Amino acid sequence: METVTKQDNTKKMKRGTSPWAIARKKFVRNKIAMISLTYLVLIAVLSFLAPYITTADITRVNLSSMGLSPSAEHWLGTDKGGRDVFTRLLYGGRVSLTIGISCVLIVTIIGTFIGSVAGYFGGKVDSVLMRFTDFILNFPFLIFVIVLNSILFRHVDGVIVLIIVISVLSWGGIARLVRSKVLAEKENEYVLAAISIGTKPSKVIMKHLLPNILSTIIVQMTISFASMIVAETGLSYLGFGVPQGTPSWGNMLSGAREIDVLQGMPWVWAPPGIILVLTILSINFIGEGVKDALNPKSYR
Amino acid sequence: MIKYILRRLLGMIPMLLLISIVVFSLALAMPGDPFGGEIDPTNTDPEYIERMREEAGLNDPIPEQYVRWITNFVQGDFGKSVKYRYDVKDLILDRLPNTVFLGIMSLIITYIVAFSMGMYAGRKPYTKMDHLIGGFNYFGLAVPSYIAGIVAIYFFSFKLGWIPYTGSVGVGLEPGTLEYWISRFHHVLVPAIILGLMSTASYTQFLRNDIIENSRKDFVRTARAKGTSESKIYNSHILRNSIIPLVTFLGFDLVNLISGAVITEAIFNYPGLGTLLLDSVQSRDYAVVMTIVMFSSLLVLVGNLLADILYGIVDPRIRLE
């Protein structure tokens, strides 16, 4: 709809300020949120550009340089396989963030779809979908992870298995939230108006309902982004997550399960720990910022 | 209300049945059985393993196995642990008190800490102390429990020697004595703090915001205008209003405690149901795994129901129909 205006003779007309523009302005003014966003972008860029930043091999074990403390050559030292911790930290971030982002996207899409359909149509559709959601919320997570992992272990990459497992079992919360929001939003007359002007149900959901609960969804996305990363690292820490050979923050932290690493080689576990905590912290701050910025009182 | 509770309880039955089918199928789909693993070849013969498989009914048709399992389960017979060579019921009853103790302690700690911090921050918002508490909360929400656990063991156990790193009670203490209970308390304290960390943060934040909001409401202004003392305003007017919604969190807490207990117990080697579950999953001790999963599902359902009921009691506007 915006492209229409640019080509037109009406472009001299003053454009209104969309609710998004208001929110963006408010967000940019939020210092903590902006610092957090900068940090997160930095970490993401570093992680995803890891192959261009460092040349060290992430898997090659080097028996002659095991457990070295930080030095000019190895900024964060080496782990028990003689691998550069800094390099693994970057690659680990790539895996952890990829899992986090993929899970959030999948979870949001599934949850929003189920929640909005249930909320919009109500009745039988609603009760069937909500029973199903309850069921998913009650699913034995850990066992499911192990079973899927072992069924798929030779056919599918372990990281993908983890993404599937976490996503498939985690959309329940968002679905419930979206449903309740849709139920509330549906009462607004603009939804009735949309129906009365002949808008199809799919379009009512997509164009009218979802944009208006998007703020809630976005805030929920940040919250679940943080919890997805925690889930990945937690599972990896317990040994049920990302396969051992792949560096991820959780796998690096699980090094601390070995007492000699915990006590004698803090450079192996402290950096991923600190980075992880800061990442979650910044995601939370961004979430708060988004919540403030999208407060509907500012445009209704 | 009673009708409502009864109906919800009845509604749980199909859900539990569905979960039981899933749990059972997952257990079947789990690769490996309890008779694999590192075997001492000098002391075990293949025939023995086959006999044990037969005895455990692992060679029967699957639907038959399911029906047998669920029938027994409903009657309170949860089967026998292959690893422990022991009744699952007794095994769980053995570990249950530890987990319950951990959970209760964690709740108590959460409530005490959250109340003191939340009330202070709510009464004196935007002061230094409030910001400090706020920072602590953000931190508490951001630190995953296993990182907190690692750090706690590193400092408090190894560096300072303040807390034990394993077990639920000291050696050689007679149950029931004062020392025994002190020792149990001592063992559970840090795991409970770690377990309660996340909810402490969210409780504190909730309480603070609620108190600030309430203190701007009309009934507070009226009370002030009448000359009621500040502490009375906070303690009897505002606090009562702010605590009420907190009560409803209890149901959700139950759910969080279950999942949290697994990882906390694993970090501190605390012999509860969480460590039992992990061990059993690893050793493919199905009877134990299935029983624990079934009960935690039940607990989640009950927790949700409890949350809804408390919500209804606390906020009469929400009618439980």
Place this chain on the structure above:
Amino acid sequence: MKKSWLWLASMLLVLALFLAACGDSDEEEQEQDDTEDTEQQDDTEETEGDSGPAQGGTFTYAIASGPTGPLDVNFYGSSSEAEVNQFVQESLIDYDENLEPIPYIADWESEDNINYTFTFQEGVKWHNGDELTVHDWVLALETLAHPDYTGPRWTNVADIVGAVEYRDGEADSISGINVISDYEIEIEFVEAKVNNLVNLWTYPMNTTVYGDMEVADMEEDALIRNEIIGTGPFTMKNYREGEYYELEKFEDYWQGEPNLDGLVVQVVPNDSVIGALESGQVDFVSIAPRLAEQAGEVEGVSVVTAPGLSYYYVGFRLGYYDHEENVIAGQYDKFQNKLLRQAMWYALDREPWVEEFFGGYGEVINAPVPPAHWIAADPADLNPYEYDPERAMELLDEAGYIDVNDDGWREDPDGNEFTIEFSHYDTGDPAFETRAQAFVQNWQDVGLNATVNMVEVGLYYDTLEESDPTDAPDFELFFGGWSTGVDPDPSGLWTSDALWNYPRFLNEESDQLLADALNVDIVGTDEDEQKANRQQIYTEWQQLINDEAPMLIITALDAVYAKQDRIKGFTIDVNGWNNPSEWYIEAEDQE
């Protein structure tokens, strides 16, 4: 307002005080215990002077994982249970540092390896005051052979004449057991095997306690599960299942009253063990080799090693097993070339590997017998497969594995892509992936396209036991380890009908040698002659395996222990430690 601020502060204060107090109170308790001990110590010192080891004190033995099943030696399943019952229950016979049986409570005689006569020591007391007689042993043997018996030890009585009939319910007693007197008993075996004695079950069961118990109920009875009784130096006093077992000295112990007052077996996970040694909460622990160095650095703690009975290997999956017929049914093509297997052995740089991943507490070996065992071949008789990538490449060239398409990896002799997937179990221990990766790199360095496949441990062993007769195996190359017992016979791991022959190694010569070594007609019945003959045959067998290389044997592992220096009177060899009744704590260290 003031009030709540105070409340907060006082809460935190109480919390801090509590933490501190708890830290202190333990020390206080310990001090109190110790003063009591010293008082007692003073008494004994007055009477004994400097003549013998000091009396008194409590000793804490740490084990990594808690017992899960019944503790009783006749029923136990995992090694954790044995860690507890070894102090309470004793075998009738013992083994020397060469793992050869020696008389202990019982002595024996046999002319023909079929009939054995055992004579018991008189005056050996059970913890409940009963005297040990041969009837107690008969009860144990009959329990193991009972149809309702749920434990895993049937094989240890199966070779006795009449055991099968008893188990099938056709007889009321085992006919091959013949009680002569309270202290003398005769046992007849079905056939003359050289290992009849070491295979026989030699633990008794107290008849007054267990005699009237139904065998089916035993397993879940507290008297079998936790409150076990035996004839050993310590008795069960108190326990918390899976956490600790508090043992008390048995004053009427037949070898003399133990020096220590008591002994605690406590579960201390690997993560915590160094800390526990530092704080003195643990006196003695079997420690993972990688932690040994750190443990040795703790003040007052030293590392003790003994030759171990386990070894690690990399196995090729050469064939598949038929679970119906219980026999290896066929072979795969991929690794049939002996030169390829040998080349992969030469490519492995094992010395630094053992150094880094096992703290050097291992010995690189080239045959599947731990060197501590008396049948182990002289290393000079075996090809040492010293790290030699050049040689490995030569062999690969010779075998036809050459890089024909210049992708950096060798193709198989037909010119097809040749990849190797090395499977290793994954328990969540990050070191495993690293050590597997190190080997894979060794192979990559000689041009073999190898990768690591980490597999969750439960699935791993299941997959190993499986057979896939049609396709390629799930694991084509795998990591494994075996522990051998006192019985030197490797048949259970190597014959063509053995389930645990994981490489599915099919070799008639090997089968024949292993059978010969047990055949009394070949090795004779005279003890010395028999031993020499068997050693000869086993050496030949080891040479065969060494050359065929169905497994790339990596290393034998030492048993590594960490021990507080204040513990005295302690010796250890391949068969374990000396009698715990001899251990003591120096008088001045008891304070």
Place this chain on the structure above:
Amino acid sequence: MATTEELNKQTQSNEETEYLLEVNNLKTYYPIKGGFFKKTVGHVKAVDGISLKIKKGETFGLVGESGCGKSTAGRTILRLNKPTEGQILFDGKDITNVSGSNLRKARQDFQMVFQDPYASLNPMQMVGDIVSEPILNYNKRKNKKELKKEVMELLNRVGLPEDAYYKYAHEFSGGQRQRIGIARSLALNPKLVIADEPVSALDVSVQSQVLNLLKDLQDEFDLTYLFIAHDLSVVKHMSDRIGVMYLGGLVEVADKDSLYDEPLHPYTKALISAIPEPNPQLKKERIVLEGDVPSPSNPPTGCPFHTRCPLAKPECAEIKPTLKEVKPGHQVACILYD
């Protein structure tokens, strides 16, 4: 599926005048769930059997206290709610049971102006998009320029500046927003517009502007209105004929003048007496109704109004009166006129 009866009615109505909308015995009930197994234990009878006919080009006013079911009636006629019983004929077509795409097709011809100008506009859409949406929905796809031109003209027509096209609802006042809503409802060139209390949420100062706009548009676009309001003076200003609703049913239907000059039903009398008189010199007697409106889930037996009626007789509690024409064009449901 026209039955002979219907055909009869249709021919009948065609003889007299052309009716655009005909509603027969329309009922909208909402089930009340309860009990152990969530069975339906009763109904909220929001609309309980109303019948009315609206001629092309006329404005039919529907008045009643809030909660009497007039909004529900309006929405049910538009098929935004599903009717429980009865029949809706639009331009001769039965639309009672159409659904899905047929219903969507039918909707082009009847539109609605909503009560709350704040809630009835999607805050996330630009005004231009709000007004173009109905056109796009029916694939009346002109090229973008044309569409935009049309929308701009429409905005202009309802009295909004051109640059409103690029603005968002939150940038407008209530009156302006209602104009946007009106523009949206006119975009499809409908035959019938149901205005559901279109000015009740607006300041008095802008109410008349909006009402006048509606009137002007009626002439210009040849519209038929069903005008719903609780305010009798507003209805009087707008309507040709008026129906009075009480507790889900119509109690009186008449021409505007006839109703205001000569109200027959006691309830109508009470309502009219409550209109503030602009001229304070003219005193009039105000009828004050006692008691509350009964619950529509449990309506009184007999005449629904008898619980509050100052003229109620004992038989009012038993006999439920139906609408009867007591004068030409003047129908009332009350036993007093039987």
